[in-house]
Amino acid sequence: MVMNNIALGRYMPLDSVIHHLDPRAKIMVLLFLMIAVFIPAGAVGYVVIAAFIVVALFLSKLQISYALRAMKPMIWMMIFLLVINTLVIKTGTPWIQWGWFSVYSDAIYQTLYIVVRLMFMIILTTILTATTKPLDLTLGIEKLLKPFEKIGLPAHIIAMMISIALRFIPTLIEETQRIMNAQASRGVDFENGGLKEKIFSILSLIVPLFVSSFDRAEQLANAMEARGYDPNRQRTRYKVLKMKTKDIFGMAMSVVILGVCLGIWIL
Amino acid sequence: MDAIKVSGLSFSYDGKKDVLSDVAFSIPKGCYTTIIGHNGSGKSTIAKLLIGLMSPKQGSIEILGQSLNEESVYKLRDHVGIVFQNPDNQFIGSTVADDIAFGLENHCVPQEQMQDIIEDVAGRVGMLDFLNSEPTKLSGGQKQRVAIAGILAIEPEIIIFDESTSMLDPQGKASINEQIQKLHSEKDRTILSITHDMEEVAQSEYVIVLKDGHVVLTGTPMEIFAHEKELASMMLDIPFALKVSKELTKEKITNQEVCTLEEVVNQLCQLKSTI
Amino acid sequence: MSIEINHLEHTYNAGTPFSHQALKGIDLSIPEGKVTAIIGQTGSGKSTLVQHLNGLLIPSAGTLDICGFHIQPLLKIKDIKQLRKEVGLVFQFPEYQLFEETIEKDIAFGPKNFGIEEEKANELVRKILPMVGLDESYLQRSPFELSGGQKRRVAIAGILVLDPQVLVLDEPTAGLDPQGAKEMMTLFMDLNKKQGKTILLVSHDMEHVMRYCDHVIVLDHGKVLQENDVRTFFEHPEWMIEVGINPPAIIRLKMMLQEKGFKIPDSILDMPSLVECIKGQVNGHE
Numbered sequence: 001m002v003m004n005n006i007a008l009g010r011y012m013p014l015d016s017v018i019h020h021l022d023p024r025a026k027i028m029v030l031l032f033l034m035i036a037v038f039i040p041a042g043a044v045g046y047v048v049i050a051a052f053i054v055v056a057l058f059l060s061k062l063q064i065s066y067a068l069r070a071m072k073p074m075i076w077m078m079i080f081l082l083v084i085n086t087l088v089i090k091t092g093t094p095w096i097q098w099g100w101f102s103v104y105s106d107a108i109y110q111t112l113y114i115v116v117r118l119m120f121m122i123i124l125t126t127i128l129t130a131t132t133k134p135l136d137l138t139l140g141i142e143k144l145l146k147p148f149e150k151i152g153l154p155a156h157i158i159a160m161m162i163s164i165a166l167r168f169i170p171t172l173i174e175e176t177q178r179i180m181n182a183q184a185s186r187g188v189d190f191e192n193g194g195l196k197e198k199i200f201s202i203l204s205l206i207v208p209l210f211v212s213s214f215d216r217a218e219q220l221a222n223a224m225e226a227r228g229y230d231p232n233r234q235r236t237r238y239k240v241l242k243m244k245t246k247d248i249f250g251m252a253m254s255v256v257i258l259g260v261c262l263g264i265w266i267l
Numbered sequence: 268m269d270a271i272k273v274s275g276l277s278f279s280y281d282g283k284k285d286v287l288s289d290v291a292f293s294i295p296k297g298c299y300t301t302i303i304g305h306n307g308s309g310k311s312t313i314a315k316l317l318i319g320l321m322s323p324k325q326g327s328i329e330i331l332g333q334s335l336n337e338e339s340v341y342k343l344r345d346h347v348g349i350v351f352q353n354p355d356n357q358f359i360g361s362t363v364a365d366d367i368a369f370g371l372e373n374h375c376v377p378q379e380q381m382q383d384i385i386e387d388v389a390g391r392v393g394m395l396d397f398l399n400s401e402p403t404k405l406s407g408g409q410k411q412r413v414a415i416a417g418i419l420a421i422e423p424e425i426i427i428f429d430e431s432t433s434m435l436d437p438q439g440k441a442s443i444n445e446q447i448q449k450l451h452s453e454k455d456r457t458i459l460s461i462t463h464d465m466e467e468v469a470q471s472e473y474v475i476v477l478k479d480g481h482v483v484l485t486g487t488p489m490e491i492f493a494h495e496k497e498l499a500s501m502m503l504d505i506p507f508a509l510k511v512s513k514e515l516t517k518e519k520i521t522n523q524e525v526c527t528l529e530e531v532v533n534q535l536c537q538l539k540s541t542i
Numbered sequence: 543m544s545i546e547i548n549h550l551e552h553t554y555n556a557g558t559p560f561s562h563q564a565l566k567g568i569d570l571s572i573p574e575g576k577v578t579a580i581i582g583q584t585g586s587g588k589s590t591l592v593q594h595l596n597g598l599l600i601p602s603a604g605t606l607d608i609c610g611f612h613i614q615p616l617l618k619i620k621d622i623k624q625l626r627k628e629v630g631l632v633f634q635f636p637e638y639q640l641f642e643e644t645i646e647k648d649i650a651f652g653p654k655n656f657g658i659e660e661e662k663a664n665e666l667v668r669k670i671l672p673m674v675g676l677d678e679s680y681l682q683r684s685p686f687e688l689s690g691g692q693k694r695r696v697a698i699a700g701i702l703v704l705d706p707q708v709l710v711l712d713e714p715t716a717g718l719d720p721q722g723a724k725e726m727m728t729l730f731m732d733l734n735k736k737q738g739k740t741i742l743l744v745s746h747d748m749e750h751v752m753r754y755c756d757h758v759i760v761l762d763h764g765k766v767l768q769e770n771d772v773r774t775f776f777e778h779p780e781w782m783i784e785v786g787i788n789p790p791a792i793i794r795l796k797m798m799l800q801e802k803g804f805k806i807p808d809s810i811l812d813m814p815s816l817v818e819c820i821k822g823q824v825n826g827h828e
Contacts, residue, residue, distance in 0.1 A: 135361045167361050170403045175638075181598050182639040185631040186700060187655030189623060204651070207641035211686065216356050223357035226318045227417065228344045228373035238368035238381050306719045307689055406584055433717055436584060436746040437788035463719050466791070502721030507791035514817045520824055528791065532798045538824035539804070 018060035023140030025247035032254040041261040134166035270457035276326035304477035314429040348418030354410035388416040408439025428460040465506040469526040545572040549604035564590040566764040582761035596629040597622040630706030637693035646681040
């Protein structure tokens with residue numbers, strides 16, 4: 001069913017340069033590029049970012065189709081955006097004039113502009129999550145947040161929360177599927193039906209999911225405590241991260257791109 | 268010194284109805300004990316109290332001679348490990364190695380020693396080839412073996428199994444029971460297993476029977492099984508091997524009742540060789 | 543009318559890197575009015591197969607004829623929704639499907655989905671409740687305050703209330719204590735003997751299979767490895783060993799004795815005849 005096709009966020013166990021980069025470096029690169037994407041640096045800026053993305057995608061050995069599939073869920077949003085923009089934005093040159101209906105150039109440009117930004121963001125995030133094991137990602141986040149612990153940010157607790165959430169995503173997807181099947185066997189139709197039926201069918205899914213998740217959460221908390229976990233106590237860590245030259249190089253590249261975009265914008 | 272000593276233990280979840288009332292027992296060091304009783308008899312509550320996840324309403328718990336209270340609980344968890352029922356809900360790491368490491372991290376084991384310990388304990392439960400596997404790729408029995416490895420890494424003297432095989436298929440069940448046997452025999456480890464599986468009970472050395480929050484019977488498996496009627500009233504059945512053995516003694520083929528298949532076969536083989 | 547399965551294949555996520563063929567050409571004829579066990583290891587395709595029986599999954603290839611429905615690839619699920627009333631599927635740990643405020647409402651949920659009026663549905667609930675060993679005092683209680691075993695009974699009642707012709711049970715006794723398991727199996731046997739319902743039981747518990755089932759199907763890696771009447775099946779313990787299934791205690795004992803040189807015919811499957819057979823081969827203590 002639908003659930004099995006989620007591409008966004010899934011780790012792809014391949015052997016590539018990008019896979020072996022330090023997760024902290026990858027997160028920083030993503031951060032720099034995300035900022036760069038939001039700088040209105042015009043076509044040149046986008047071409048530079050696009051070039052970087054293409055190279056990264058190529059190095060990561062991910063299939064282009066995989067990255068594109070990650071964008072599938074966005075298509076409806078894009079269409080929606082286009083429709084809204086067409087109806088609302090009435091500046092620039094009118095391209096189509098058909099009775100009361102008209103499409104102006106700015107509407108199209110504006111939509112394209114947002115769509116391209118969204119695409120960049122999705123592809124970048126997909127590359128990060130597809131080449132980094134969830135746990136390494138969490139560890140990276142934890143280490144990057146470490147300096148903020150001084151001002152009271154509980155970095156290791158945040159990291160633990162994220163890693164447990166990631167760990168249980170597949171379990172919850174499986175569970176959702178199972179409850180859907182069980183309710184479908186009781187005659188629930190999740191796809192058709194009026195509003196009242198829809199609400200009821202969603203309730204029949206959500207309530208059991210909550211009940212079992214709370215159950216799970218309690219058991220998990222017990223298991224963690226029984227194994228000596230105390231969020232307020234010192235812990236050692238199994239995984240250690242080491243920055244290498246290629247990590248520095250990757251980050252430097254992204255800083256350069258950010259600089260170029262900033263430069264174009266300011267000048 | 269007793270590994271576990273419980274006296275006058277009472278507990279209630281809602282403050283009204285007692286799930287456990289005046290429970291007392293002691294388990295000597297190195298003993299393999301099973302606790303049986305129907306669902307709702309309070310078995311799993313005992314496990315949670317012993318590991319200090321909840322505090323008793325009344326009574327005391329002593330672990331290795333030390334009283335269990337809010338201050339001592341963290342220290343005592345170095346000595347007591349527990350494997351729970353649901354294999355999924357105790358797998359914390361995203362891979363086998365990470366999950367085994369979780370306990371080591373909590374106990375502040377230096378990072379340089381972790382890899383060796385992880386490989387050692389994973390090997391002992393037969394999961395060495397799966398160190399980088401994610402939990403979704405493992406069977407229930409394999410996940411429980413990882414849970415055992417995670418506990419072995421801490422080397423506790425006491426290991427509690429809280430219905431750890433009840434959600435497993437027969438192979439999983441067999442592999443965990445085999446692990447329990449091994450854990451018990453290889454060192455002077457105290458094992459406390461809460462179970463429904465009468466074949467496992469037959470393998471243990473000491474049995475505690477709970478009914479509605481009370482300890483009603485204690486003794487060796489054979490002593491417990493002798494109360495067949497009482498067990499039946501608690502909806503517990505005697506193991507198949509004992510049924511056969513009873514039939515064999517009734518037919519005057521053997522002269523002593525035993526409760527494991529291995530013992531039945533041994534008895535019969537001795538009789539056969541005398542032909 | 544029996545259930546006819548022809549060359550059934552199923553591939554998950556076809557055309558993606560995660561594509562996985564779970565069923566590789568299943569041919570089966572499951573007899574009506576009998577209790578059939580489906581056994582096999584985790585990943586053998588059992589769950590995939592049973593989800594075809596009430597149209598939760600549609601075959602990638604092959605056909606399935608059940609309760610007058612002909613199911614083939616590309617069929618719209620909408621057209622076979624009615625099939626789910628005829629084939630009741632009880633999943634593993636069904637207590638996790640409860641969600642209503644009262645037990646009455648939860649059991650009536652199924653019938654209402656199939657367009658039965660509320661009053662009629664409540665009447666059906668009252669009829670079904672005693673069958674699962676609960677009385678009318680439970681009707682207005684919340685299902686969430688019951689014990690695990692009782693929750694499961696309510697969940698199973700939620701399927702039985704649809705009065706299905708075929709009942710498919712996926713590990714219905716998993717996690718229950720021995721007594722709870724026995725009561726559950728007795729309920730299903732009653733439904734079979736008294737109401738003639740066809741029952742399919744997915745189980746790991748060979749004691750249950752041996753005691754309650756008429757017919758055994760063994761799946762292995764998405765294929766049918768064995769299809770036999772229960773007697774023939776248990777007379778060949780090597781078939782169980784082959785797919786890694788732990789035989790029932792009596793068969794394990796028999797195999798252990800055979801290994802030690804006792805001559806015990808494969809046809810012996812009950813304790814009195816086993817004891818009788820041993821008696822002739824040892825010197826008794828007189």
